[in-house]
Amino acid sequence: MAAARLGERLGVETELLQLVTTGDRQTEWSLEKRGGKGLFTGELEQALLRGEADAAVHSAKDLPGDMADGLAVAGYLPREDPRDVLVLRAGVTEPARIATGSPRRRLQIGQLFPSAAFTEIRGNVDTRLRKIATGEGGADATLLAAAGLRRLGIGEWPGVAFHALGCKHMVPAIGQAAIAVQCRAADAAHFAGALDAETARRVTLERAFQTALGGGCHTAAAAHATADTLWFFHEETGLRSLPLAPADFEEPAATAGRLLRYLGVKV
Ligand SMILES: NCc1[nH]cc(CCC(=O)O)c1CC(=O)O
Structure with missing residues:
Protein backbone atom coordinates (compact mmCIF):
# COMPACT_ATOMS: atom_id res chain seq x y z
CA MET A 1 0.00 0.00 0.00
CA ALA A 2 2.72 2.45 1.02
CA ALA A 3 5.04 1.26 -1.75
CA ALA A 4 2.29 1.71 -4.35
CA ARG A 5 1.60 5.28 -3.23
CA LEU A 6 5.27 6.29 -3.04
CA GLY A 7 6.05 4.64 -6.36
CA GLU A 8 3.15 6.31 -8.12
CA ARG A 9 3.55 9.79 -6.64
CA LEU A 10 7.33 9.95 -6.82
CA GLY A 11 7.55 8.15 -10.15
CA VAL A 12 10.02 5.59 -8.86
CA GLU A 13 10.29 1.82 -8.89
CA THR A 14 9.95 0.28 -5.45
CA GLU A 15 11.32 -2.97 -4.20
CA LEU A 16 9.99 -4.60 -1.04
CA LEU A 17 12.38 -5.80 1.63
CA GLN A 18 10.47 -7.96 4.06
CA LEU A 19 11.76 -8.02 7.64
CA VAL A 20 10.41 -9.93 10.61
CA THR A 21 10.61 -7.95 13.84
CA THR A 22 10.98 -9.20 17.40
CA GLY A 23 7.35 -8.27 18.03
CA ASP A 24 6.22 -10.39 15.06
CA ARG A 25 8.31 -13.34 16.19
CA GLN A 26 7.53 -13.40 19.90
CA THR A 27 3.78 -13.88 19.62
CA GLU A 28 3.59 -15.42 23.08
CA TRP A 29 5.14 -12.48 24.90
CA SER A 30 2.85 -10.34 26.97
CA LEU A 31 3.44 -6.92 25.43
CA GLU A 32 2.46 -5.33 28.69
CA LYS A 33 5.01 -7.27 30.75
CA ARG A 34 7.90 -7.18 28.28
CA GLY A 35 7.31 -3.57 27.32
CA GLY A 36 6.04 -3.18 23.78
CA LYS A 37 8.18 -0.18 23.03
CA GLY A 38 10.16 -0.48 19.82
CA LEU A 39 9.51 -4.21 19.55
CA PHE A 40 7.92 -3.81 16.12
CA THR A 41 10.17 -1.05 14.83
CA GLY A 42 13.77 -1.69 15.89
CA GLU A 43 14.87 -3.99 13.07
CA LEU A 44 13.33 -1.71 10.43
CA GLU A 45 15.12 1.33 11.84
CA GLN A 46 18.42 -0.53 11.70
CA ALA A 47 17.82 -1.30 8.00
CA LEU A 48 17.27 2.41 7.31
CA LEU A 49 20.39 3.44 9.21
CA ARG A 50 22.50 0.85 7.38
CA GLY A 51 21.14 2.01 4.02
CA GLU A 52 19.57 -1.37 3.24
CA ALA A 53 16.19 0.31 2.88
CA ASP A 54 15.15 3.90 2.10
CA ALA A 55 11.72 3.88 3.69
CA ALA A 56 10.20 1.86 6.52
CA VAL A 57 6.47 1.36 6.97
CA HIS A 58 5.04 1.12 10.48
CA SER A 59 1.70 1.37 12.21
CA ALA A 60 1.95 4.89 13.65
CA LYS A 61 0.59 3.45 16.87
CA ASP A 62 3.65 1.23 17.34
CA LEU A 63 6.17 3.97 16.61
CA PRO A 64 7.91 5.20 19.77
CA GLY A 65 7.81 8.95 20.39
CA ASP A 66 11.58 9.25 20.60
CA MET A 67 13.29 8.17 17.42
CA ALA A 68 16.78 6.94 16.62
CA ASP A 69 19.13 9.78 15.66
CA GLY A 70 19.16 10.44 11.94
CA LEU A 71 15.66 9.08 11.33
CA ALA A 72 12.39 10.94 10.85
CA VAL A 73 8.72 10.30 10.09
CA ALA A 74 8.20 11.64 6.56
CA GLY A 75 4.42 11.38 6.84
CA TYR A 76 1.43 9.06 6.80
CA LEU A 77 -0.95 7.30 4.44
CA PRO A 78 -4.56 8.52 4.70
CA ARG A 79 -5.89 7.33 8.03
CA GLU A 80 -8.43 4.52 8.05
CA ASP A 81 -11.29 3.98 10.53
CA PRO A 82 -9.60 4.90 13.85
CA ARG A 83 -12.06 3.10 16.15
CA GLY A 166 -17.06 5.68 19.04
CA CYS A 167 -14.67 8.10 20.72
CA LYS A 168 -17.31 8.87 23.35
CA HIS A 169 -16.73 5.36 24.71
CA MET A 170 -13.18 4.47 23.70
CA VAL A 171 -10.53 6.98 22.69
CA PRO A 172 -8.22 5.34 20.11
CA ALA A 173 -4.49 5.09 20.71
CA ILE A 174 -2.21 7.87 19.55
CA GLY A 175 -1.63 7.29 15.82
CA GLN A 176 -4.16 4.45 15.58
CA ALA A 177 -5.19 3.55 12.00
CA ALA A 178 -2.46 5.67 10.41
CA ILE A 179 0.46 4.07 8.59
CA ALA A 180 3.72 5.97 9.03
CA VAL A 181 6.53 6.18 6.51
CA GLN A 182 9.86 6.57 8.28
CA CYS A 183 13.10 7.41 6.52
CA ARG A 184 16.55 8.92 7.03
CA ALA A 185 16.01 12.53 8.17
CA ALA A 186 17.68 13.95 5.06
CA ASP A 187 15.06 12.28 2.82
CA ALA A 188 11.97 13.31 4.79
CA ALA A 189 10.97 16.28 2.62
CA HIS A 190 11.25 14.16 -0.52
CA PHE A 191 8.77 11.57 0.77
CA ALA A 192 6.44 14.03 2.56
CA GLY A 193 4.91 15.35 -0.68
CA ALA A 194 3.71 11.88 -1.59
CA LEU A 195 1.88 11.40 1.72
CA ASP A 196 -1.38 12.63 3.29
CA ALA A 197 -1.11 16.15 4.77
CA GLU A 198 -4.31 16.05 6.86
CA THR A 199 -3.39 12.76 8.53
CA ALA A 200 0.05 14.21 9.29
CA ARG A 201 -1.51 17.30 10.86
CA ARG A 202 -3.67 15.23 13.20
CA VAL A 203 -1.22 12.48 14.08
CA THR A 204 1.56 15.01 14.69
CA LEU A 205 -0.65 16.70 17.28
CA GLU A 206 -1.49 13.35 18.90
CA ARG A 207 2.19 12.44 19.03
CA ALA A 208 2.96 15.71 20.78
CA PHE A 209 0.82 14.40 23.65
CA GLN A 210 2.85 11.20 23.64
CA THR A 211 6.09 13.18 23.85
CA ALA A 212 4.73 15.40 26.62
CA LEU A 213 3.44 12.43 28.60
CA GLY A 214 6.56 10.38 27.97
CA GLY A 215 4.79 7.04 27.45
CA GLY A 216 4.76 4.46 24.67
CA CYS A 217 1.59 2.97 23.23
CA HIS A 218 1.28 0.65 26.24
CA THR A 219 0.41 3.32 28.75
CA ALA A 220 -3.21 4.13 29.54
CA ALA A 221 -3.17 7.56 27.89
CA ALA A 222 -5.00 8.08 24.62
CA ALA A 223 -5.34 11.07 22.32
CA HIS A 224 -7.22 11.26 19.05
CA ALA A 225 -7.56 14.41 16.94
CA THR A 226 -10.33 15.02 14.42
CA ALA A 227 -10.60 18.23 12.35
CA ASP A 228 -12.06 20.14 15.32
CA THR A 229 -11.94 17.96 18.44
CA LEU A 230 -9.34 16.40 20.66
CA TRP A 231 -10.50 13.21 22.34
CA PHE A 232 -8.40 12.42 25.37
CA PHE A 233 -8.24 9.68 27.97
CA HIS A 234 -5.93 9.46 30.97
CA GLU A 235 -6.16 7.69 34.31
CA GLU A 236 -6.19 11.05 36.08
CA THR A 237 -8.85 12.74 33.93
CA GLY A 238 -11.03 9.98 32.52
CA LEU A 239 -12.44 10.51 29.03
CA ARG A 240 -12.57 14.14 27.90
CA SER A 241 -13.17 16.02 24.66
CA LEU A 242 -11.87 19.49 23.91
CA PRO A 243 -12.42 21.79 20.91
CA LEU A 244 -9.48 22.33 18.56
CA ALA A 245 -8.97 25.46 16.47
CA PRO A 246 -6.98 25.35 13.20
CA ALA A 247 -4.12 27.24 14.89
CA ASP A 248 -3.80 24.48 17.51
CA PHE A 249 -2.40 22.19 14.81
CA GLU A 250 0.36 24.67 13.90
CA GLU A 251 2.16 24.39 17.25
CA PRO A 252 1.65 20.78 18.37
CA ALA A 253 4.04 20.83 21.34
CA ALA A 254 2.64 24.10 22.69
CA THR A 255 -0.93 22.88 22.21
CA ALA A 256 -0.26 19.58 23.99
CA GLY A 257 1.42 21.40 26.89
CA ARG A 258 -1.40 23.90 27.24
CA LEU A 259 -4.19 21.32 27.06
CA LEU A 260 -2.48 18.97 29.52
CA ARG A 261 -2.10 21.85 31.98
CA TYR A 262 -5.75 22.75 31.45
CA LEU A 263 -6.75 19.13 32.10
CA GLY A 264 -4.56 19.06 35.21
CA VAL A 265 -2.38 16.15 34.05
CA LYS A 266 1.02 16.02 35.73
CA VAL A 267 3.77 15.81 33.10
N1 LIG B 1 -1.37 -2.93 19.21
C1 LIG B 1 -0.89 -3.53 18.02
C2 LIG B 1 -1.39 -2.88 16.78
N2 LIG B 1 -0.69 -1.91 16.17
C3 LIG B 1 -1.36 -1.53 15.03
C4 LIG B 1 -2.51 -2.28 14.93
C5 LIG B 1 -3.43 -2.21 13.77
C6 LIG B 1 -4.28 -1.00 13.65
C7 LIG B 1 -3.60 0.33 13.47
O1 LIG B 1 -2.94 0.60 12.47
O2 LIG B 1 -3.80 1.16 14.36
C8 LIG B 1 -2.56 -3.14 16.04
C9 LIG B 1 -3.60 -4.13 16.34
C10 LIG B 1 -4.64 -3.73 17.36
O3 LIG B 1 -4.37 -2.88 18.22
O4 LIG B 1 -5.75 -4.28 17.34
Missing part, protein backbone atom coordinates in the same frame (compact mmCIF):
# COMPACT_ATOMS: atom_id res chain seq x y z
CA ASP A 84 -11.55 0.08 18.33
CA VAL A 85 -13.96 -2.79 17.82
CA LEU A 86 -15.46 -4.73 20.71
CA VAL A 87 -15.57 -8.37 19.70
CA LEU A 88 -18.21 -10.31 21.64
CA ARG A 89 -18.93 -14.02 21.50
CA ALA A 90 -22.29 -14.42 19.73
CA GLY A 91 -25.12 -14.10 22.23
CA VAL A 92 -23.03 -12.32 24.90
CA THR A 93 -24.16 -8.80 25.80
CA GLU A 94 -22.33 -8.31 29.15
CA PRO A 95 -18.88 -9.88 28.87
CA ALA A 96 -17.58 -11.47 32.09
CA ARG A 97 -13.94 -11.80 30.89
CA ILE A 98 -12.39 -9.44 28.39
CA ALA A 99 -9.03 -10.26 26.80
CA THR A 100 -6.75 -7.28 26.30
CA GLY A 101 -3.18 -6.48 27.30
CA SER A 102 -3.72 -2.78 26.79
CA PRO A 103 -4.23 -0.62 29.90
CA ARG A 104 -5.78 2.03 27.65
CA ARG A 105 -8.47 -0.39 26.50
CA ARG A 106 -8.87 -2.01 29.92
CA LEU A 107 -9.55 1.23 31.75
CA GLN A 108 -11.95 2.58 29.14
CA ILE A 109 -13.95 -0.61 28.54
CA GLY A 110 -14.08 -1.06 32.32
CA GLN A 111 -16.28 2.05 32.42
CA LEU A 112 -18.78 0.32 30.12
CA PHE A 113 -18.63 -3.08 31.87
CA PRO A 114 -17.67 -2.40 35.50
CA SER A 115 -18.02 -6.02 36.60
CA ALA A 116 -15.82 -7.51 33.84
CA ALA A 117 -12.55 -9.27 34.66
CA PHE A 118 -9.52 -9.05 32.37
CA THR A 119 -7.19 -11.57 30.82
CA GLU A 120 -4.75 -11.65 27.89
CA ILE A 121 -4.71 -13.66 24.69
CA ARG A 122 -2.00 -13.25 22.11
CA GLY A 123 -1.50 -14.71 18.68
CA ASN A 124 -2.58 -13.34 15.33
CA VAL A 125 -6.01 -11.89 14.72
CA ASP A 126 -7.49 -15.15 13.37
CA THR A 127 -6.39 -17.01 16.50
CA ARG A 128 -7.87 -14.39 18.79
CA LEU A 129 -11.19 -14.32 17.00
CA ARG A 130 -11.37 -18.11 17.06
CA LYS A 131 -10.62 -18.16 20.80
CA ILE A 132 -13.41 -15.67 21.51
CA ALA A 133 -15.85 -17.63 19.33
CA THR A 134 -15.08 -20.95 21.05
CA GLY A 135 -14.26 -19.67 24.52
CA GLU A 136 -11.01 -21.68 24.63
CA GLY A 137 -9.00 -18.59 25.58
CA GLY A 138 -11.11 -18.14 28.70
CA ALA A 139 -12.56 -14.82 27.51
CA ASP A 140 -15.87 -13.91 25.92
CA ALA A 141 -14.75 -10.60 24.49
CA THR A 142 -11.70 -8.79 23.15
CA LEU A 143 -10.84 -5.47 21.52
CA LEU A 144 -9.16 -5.00 18.17
CA ALA A 145 -8.44 -2.00 15.99
CA ALA A 146 -10.99 -1.60 13.17
CA ALA A 147 -8.14 -0.65 10.83
CA GLY A 148 -6.32 -3.91 11.54
CA LEU A 149 -9.44 -5.98 10.83
CA ARG A 150 -10.08 -4.04 7.66
CA ARG A 151 -6.55 -4.48 6.37
CA LEU A 152 -6.97 -8.22 6.85
CA GLY A 153 -10.29 -8.06 4.99
CA ILE A 154 -12.22 -9.31 8.04
CA GLY A 155 -15.73 -7.78 8.09
CA GLU A 156 -17.34 -10.59 10.06
CA TRP A 157 -16.35 -13.82 11.78
CA PRO A 158 -18.41 -16.90 12.64
CA GLY A 159 -19.50 -17.04 16.26
CA VAL A 160 -18.66 -13.43 17.19
CA ALA A 161 -20.26 -9.99 16.78
CA PHE A 162 -18.30 -6.80 16.06
CA HIS A 163 -19.28 -3.48 17.69
CA ALA A 164 -17.21 -0.46 16.64
CA LEU A 165 -16.82 1.92 19.59
